[in-house]
Amino acid sequence: MLKIYRQIHGKYADKFPKGREYLIDNETKRHAKFNSVEEIINLFKSEGHNVNTEIDLVNIGVLIESVDE
Numbered sequence: 001m002l003k004i005y006r007q008i009h010g011k012y013a014d015k016f017p018k019g020r021e022y023l024i025d026n027e028t029k030r031h032a033k034f035n036s037v038e039e040i041i042n043l044f045k046s047e048g049h050n051v052n053t054e055i056d057l058v059n060i061g062v063l064i065e066s067v068d069e
Helices: 010-015 037-046 054-059
Strands: 002-007 020-022 063-066
Touching (some): 002 037, 037 054, 054 063
């Protein structure tokens, strides 16, 4: 499973564990989990972002973390 986050710097970094702001699933109120990078890319495309690769995600500040289920 994959989770996505933004790395937070500056005065707000201490408000997030390890300075990471994770995407939250509105239904479960927990970190959103994805099965593949393609699923994440499709989510951002559906929201109007011009992303086609994992590098494009990094360039807009979105980082991916692999987690055990």
